[in-house]
Amino acid sequence: MSLLATGTIGIDTVETPHGVARDVLGGSAAYFALGASLLTPVRLVGVVGEDFPSDFLRVFKNRDIDLSGLETRAGAKTFRWHGKYVGDMSSAESLRTDLNVVGEAPPRIPDHFTDSGFVFLANTHPAIQRTFIAQLKAPKLIVCDTMNLWINGHRDDLLKTLGEVDGIILNDGEARLLSGKDDLVTAGMEVLKMGPIFVVIKKGEHGALLVSADEAFTLPAYPTRQVKDPTGAGDSFAAGMMGHLAAIDRFDGPALKSAMARGACIASITIEDFSMRSISAATPAEVEKRLARYKSMLSFD
Amino acid sequence: MSLLATGTIGIDTVETPHGVARDVLGGSAAYFALGASLLTPVRLVGVVGEDFPSDFLRVFKNRDIDLSGLETRAGAKTFRWHGKYVGDMSSAESLRTDLNVVGEAPPRIPDHFTDSGFVFLANTHPAIQRTFIAQLKAPKLIVCDTMNLWINGHRDDLLKTLGEVDGIILNDGEARLLSGKDDLVTAGMEVLKMGPIFVVIKKGEHGALLVSADEAFTLPAYPTRQVKDPTGAGDSFAAGMMGHLAAIDRFDGPALKSAMARGACIASITIEDFSMRSISAATPAEVEKRLARYKSMLSFD
Numbered sequence: 001m002s003l004l005a006t007g008t009i010g011i012d013t014v015e016t017p018h019g020v021a022r023d024v025l026g027g028s029a030a031y032f033a034l035g036a037s038l039l040t041p042v043r044l045v046g047v048v049g050e051d052f053p054s055d056f057l058r059v060f061k062n063r064d065i066d067l068s069g070l071e072t073r074a075g076a077k078t079f080r081w082h083g084k085y086v087g088d089m090s091s092a093e094s095l096r097t098d099l100n101v102v103g104e105a106p107p108r109i110p111d112h113f114t115d116s117g118f119v120f121l122a123n124t125h126p127a128i129q130r131t132f133i134a135q136l137k138a139p140k141l142i143v144c145d146t147m148n149l150w151i152n153g154h155r156d157d158l159l160k161t162l163g164e165v166d167g168i169i170l171n172d173g174e175a176r177l178l179s180g181k182d183d184l185v186t187a188g189m190e191v192l193k194m195g196p197i198f199v200v201i202k203k204g205e206h207g208a209l210l211v212s213a214d215e216a217f218t219l220p221a222y223p224t225r226q227v228k229d230p231t232g233a234g235d236s237f238a239a240g241m242m243g244h245l246a247a248i249d250r251f252d253g254p255a256l257k258s259a260m261a262r263g264a265c266i267a268s269i270t271i272e273d274f275s276m277r278s279i280s281a282a283t284p285a286e287v288e289k290r291l292a293r294y295k296s297m298l299s300f301d
Numbered sequence: 302m303s304l305l306a307t308g309t310i311g312i313d314t315v316e317t318p319h320g321v322a323r324d325v326l327g328g329s330a331a332y333f334a335l336g337a338s339l340l341t342p343v344r345l346v347g348v349v350g351e352d353f354p355s356d357f358l359r360v361f362k363n364r365d366i367d368l369s370g371l372e373t374r375a376g377a378k379t380f381r382w383h384g385k386y387v388g389d390m391s392s393a394e395s396l397r398t399d400l401n402v403v404g405e406a407p408p409r410i411p412d413h414f415t416d417s418g419f420v421f422l423a424n425t426h427p428a429i430q431r432t433f434i435a436q437l438k439a440p441k442l443i444v445c446d447t448m449n450l451w452i453n454g455h456r457d458d459l460l461k462t463l464g465e466v467d468g469i470i471l472n473d474g475e476a477r478l479l480s481g482k483d484d485l486v487t488a489g490m491e492v493l494k495m496g497p498i499f500v501v502i503k504k505g506e507h508g509a510l511l512v513s514a515d516e517a518f519t520l521p522a523y524p525t526r527q528v529k530d531p532t533g534a535g536d537s538f539a540a541g542m543m544g545h546l547a548a549i550d551r552f553d554g555p556a557l558k559s560a561m562a563r564g565a566c567i568a569s570i571t572i573e574d575f576s577m578r579s580i581s582a583a584t585p586a587e588v589e590k591r592l593a594r595y596k597s598m599l600s601f602d
């Protein structure tokens with residue numbers, strides 16, 4: 001079943017204790033598309049400016065990613081982010097964010113994408129997320145991400161969006177902020193009341209928790225010793241989840257758990273190098289290899 | 302194979318957001334013995350004072366726990382601890398600690414216990430831990446716990462003890478303090494250099510990590526929504542681990558992982574009520590039931 005992704009495609013500069021990557025490909029939808037395309041074809045919807053380096057497109061073209069929803073807007077500049085991670089790299093300090101074209105009118109979903117069944121709305125203004133939803137003709141599963149900015153400043157808008165999606169993937173801090181609850185299972189249950197049928201709470205190195213009406217369970221992170229740049233970990237996790245769900249065309253409980261396992265494996269690939277270096281070089285065989293190791297790690301008598 | 306446990310047996314007063322338990326059975330060896338006895342017979346070595354309520358012994362007598370190494374010392378008072386947990390209960394504030402008899406000469410291991418193959422040395426002064434080791438005739442696997450007090454103030458003594466044990470179970474903060482490393486896998490590898498063949502790092506609600514020369518893996522905590530009193534969680538985790546290893550008389554990699562799973566299940570039982578209430582009422586069937594649910598949680602296609 002077709003998988004549509006929206007979100008930012010940008011130019012990042014990232015500093016971590018392991019080095020600096022300047023003016024590299026970044027953005028939630030870029031990480032998502034590269035990760036998900038290891039599992040299923042991806043339809044990408046986004047907008048960049050005239051300054052977007054055309055050679056950045058090569059990594060997408062090497063994959064089964066349909067770029068016909070990628071608009072290059074005349075007279076506009078590409079979204080830029082400069083972030084820095086220190087210490088245990090558990091969170092980034094944003095040194096500079098230039099919204100540029102992301103602050104203008106959102107891109108349109110091309111007509112031939114509007115029949116998409118599985119849809120991921122990466123983090124952006126919740127009202128814009130709803131404009132994408134309104135363009136879909138027969139969605140089966142819509143999942144969104146969000147961030148503190150919208151939870152704090154645009155809560156009513158976000159609640160409207162939550163009433164229109166089937167799932168939400170957010171991190172532990174965002175889940176606590178949105179729900180007002182410290183305990184993450186309780187937080188997830190509060191978020192369920194806002195509309196979604198499942199909530200996935202990402203806990204970074206501590207893995208991820210799924211809460212639905214039927215169950216709550218945690219899977220640990222895929223263990224990797226060489227985290228160089230955590231940027232894109234969350235979008236890569238979502239990519240593994242949504243890529244698998246679209247590939248098997250299901251989203252029941254066992255499917256969601258299998259999907260989270262793929263998310264853990266694909267996120268672990270992304271963070272092992274700067275920007276898209278490792279995720280763009282990865283293969284489906286590498287995902288399968290990590291999945292086998294992950295399953296083995298979680299198996300015991 | 303026989304399992305010997307040493308550590309404190311005391312009288313606790315514990316305050317949590319869910320209530321207060323005054324003058325109840327506490328102590329690392331008490332939690333350990335009750336947890337491990339759900340899986341294998343336990344030989345308990347400890348010392349209490351004349352004030353120790355004899356009815357506190359009933360919970361041990363209901364289990365396969367040999368109390369012939371439990372000394373009631375004339376003229377001495379029992380170890381007492383008063384602790385308080387607030388907020389998310391991730392750590393206790395010690396309001397009062399009276400070492401009493403625990404500050405005096407340690408108990409002796411009875412002659413008929415000195416052939417024990419599996420040995421758990423719960424947290425106490427590392428020099429005292431070594432006096433226990435010196436009394437053992439043919440140990441197969443010695444595992445110890447420790448705490449910040451010894452890491453900070455008695456490091457040389459602790460390093461000597463680490464040179465004489467096979468495994469150590471400690472929490473994330475202690476592992477970072479002992480190793481000087483933030484990343485927990487790296488911290489575990491540093492601790493391996495100090496002597497043990499495996500290091501288990503407990504991460505509270507985030508599960509536990511095992512590091513050995515061959516592997517590093519994480520298992521999540523067993524999910525429970527009703528944490529009333531976290532006291533004894535770590536000792537119960539160790540109990541599940543050591544109880545299982547002694548029961549199957551192995552401590553290879555797969556055995557250690559199976560043992561950690563039992564640890565997660567038994568710790569989850571302990572924290573669902575104050576003091577020993579839930580762990581003393583638990584049955585082997587309850588452990589099996591949780592283990593089946595835990596396995597199912599960690600299984601996916």
